[in-house]
Amino acid sequence: MLILWVGLHQFPIDEAAIFVISVVTAQGYMVWRNLPTAAASLNSIQAGKPHMLRWPVIIVIALSGLQIWLNDPLFTQRVLSGICLFILIVMLLGIRREQALLDRVVPAGFRFGREIKRVSLLRINALVLAIVITVNEILIASESLVVWITVMPLLAILMHGFYWFAVLLVLPNDEANRG
Incomplete structure (x- = not known):
């Protein structure tokens, strides 16, 4: 997040947009990083439960899109x-x-x-x-x-x-x- 913040300041982009892009990218990385572990945990508990991951992922994607749209x-x-x-x-x-x-x-x-x-x-x-x-x-x-x-x-x-x-x-x- 911090590296992206510093890197994007090299371009003529509004600071608010740089902030939102940096934070949303970090949020996306957190989901991408933790999703396989969550899926494996659900698979080990009970077969047929991985569909439970859809709602949190959909909510995070919607929130990320809303953050970028609102800027x-x-x-x-x-x-x-x-x-x-x-x-x-x-x-x-x-x-x-x-x-x-x-x-x-x-x-x-x-x-x-x-x-x-x-x-x-x-x-x-x-x-x-x-x-x-x-x-x-x-x-x-x-x-x-x-x-x-x-x-x-x-x-x-x-x-x-x-x-x-x-x-x-x-x-x-x-x-x-x-x-």
């Missing part, structure tokens, strides 16, 4: 907040039912003489989304497009590191189980 940086920035807010709401609703889900997916008990410890990552995922929404809204309210386009890729890197650090903190310690 409004504020709308493009709000799309990020909107998508994160939607996923955050789904995760918060999931937290209410996570114990029942964990009971269905990973039954409590022992396997091979070891206790199975169940870990839910919904709270970590929800926290990361809340941070992204907060930073995005602060940048929209108080900073220019140049600052936004610089900070958001850096935030993505920091959030990736924070996410895995938090995951490692909540995973059960195998050493304690051996002793």
Whole structure:
């Protein structure tokens, strides 16, 4: 996203158009990058479910087209907040039912003489989304497009590191189980 932003500034293109093109291209890359993994996950769960991927892909393509058509940086920035807010709401609703889900997916008990410890990552995922929404809204309210386009890729890197650090903190310690 940042490289495309810098590269497109070499041409006589409106800054708003450069911003929208850069962000929409990054969004497209994220979908293209994650779609095969999502399809494989659906195939491993139950045959016949890959058609479920059609709706999210259609929605993302429609949102991308709408962003390009409107050519409004504020709308493009709000799309990020909107998508994160939607996923955050789904995760918060999931937290209410996570114990029942964990009971269905990973039954409590022992396997091979070891206790199975169940870990839910919904709270970590929800926290990361809340941070992204907060930073995005602060940048929209108080900073220019140049600052936004610089900070958001850096935030993505920091959030990736924070996410895995938090995951490692909540995973059960195998050493304690051996002793």
